[in-house]
């Protein structure tokens with residue numbers, strides 16, 4: 001055992017960490033799209049279909065990310081998009097994720113407009129709250145929960161994606177709350193004012209995600225600018241009940257949007273509430 005005990009696995013297998021993917025085992029395919037850190041490609045790894053993110057150096061603080069990779073590899077839950085591993089031996093560094101056939105939830109909702117039943121919408125919210133309750137219990141904050149950051153599997157299951165990744169974004173247009181790319185419409189008041197992130201600020205974002213689901217992927221506060229949204233929230237105004245949302249779901253959304261974080265429900269409680277409603 002080395003003096004600090006931490007590099008034990010390196011002694012067993014010098015030079016490689018168990019979260020390192022061997023680039024020889026990775027085959028790359030079609031482009032899936034472009035994210036905050038660069039290109040995302042379809043791929044195959046160990047007979048699995050995967051999504052591979054090619055990290056552009058100027059977009060991510062990759063040294064910090066390598067530290068974080070360990071933590072993210074340990075976050076394992078059926079409603080979180082799995083990080084299989086990272087490829088750091090080549091440049092650009094790449095991240096290997098489980099593949100989600102139906103892409104991001106916001107596009108999926110818009111594509112299925114008019115075809116989704118209330119039960120399907122409730123199940124989507126239940127899936128996300130399940131993954132978020134696990135993150136909450138692991139004391140892990142998402143920081144950018146929204147339908148665009150959830151993915152849909154082949155069997156139409158919804159999983160939470162890109163949790164905690166905002167911490168590695170180098171584009172400060174995105175990271176500071178006054179700037180254009182900051183997700184104000186999904187952010188709790190304490191995040192907009194003091195960048196105070198917590199699982200309770202994730203709960204606020206989850207309320208907006210529920211509104212997106214029951215509005216089939218519409219943009220929240222679509223006629224307001226970010227500044228006007230801040231004003232309306234300060235005046236105590238909130239998003240209106242989506243036509244497709246039952247009263248109980250609207251009550252839950254409004255609970256997520258309580259001004260004070262401590263007055264909002266935990267994800268454990270939200271999961272319990274949604275589970276109860278889905279058994280009715």
Ligand SMILES: CN(C)c1ccc2c(c1)CCN(c1cccc(-c3cc(Nc4ccc(C(=O)N5CCOCC5)cn4)c(=O)n(C)c3)c1CO)C2=O
Nearest residue numbers: 033034035036040051097099100101102103144162165166
């Ligand atoms: C800092 N934050 C919050 C970030 C950072 C990076 C990213 C995001 C947020 C979210 C967006 N994003 C990103 C960018 C590009 C790809 C992926 C992305 C897309 C996947 N899958 C698919 C599958 C199909 C399709 C598709 O083309 N269609 C059209 C036909 O009908 C079916 C769907 C798209 N994506 C997938 O499995 N993963 C893991 C990631 C992702 C998700 O990861 C990022 O890379």
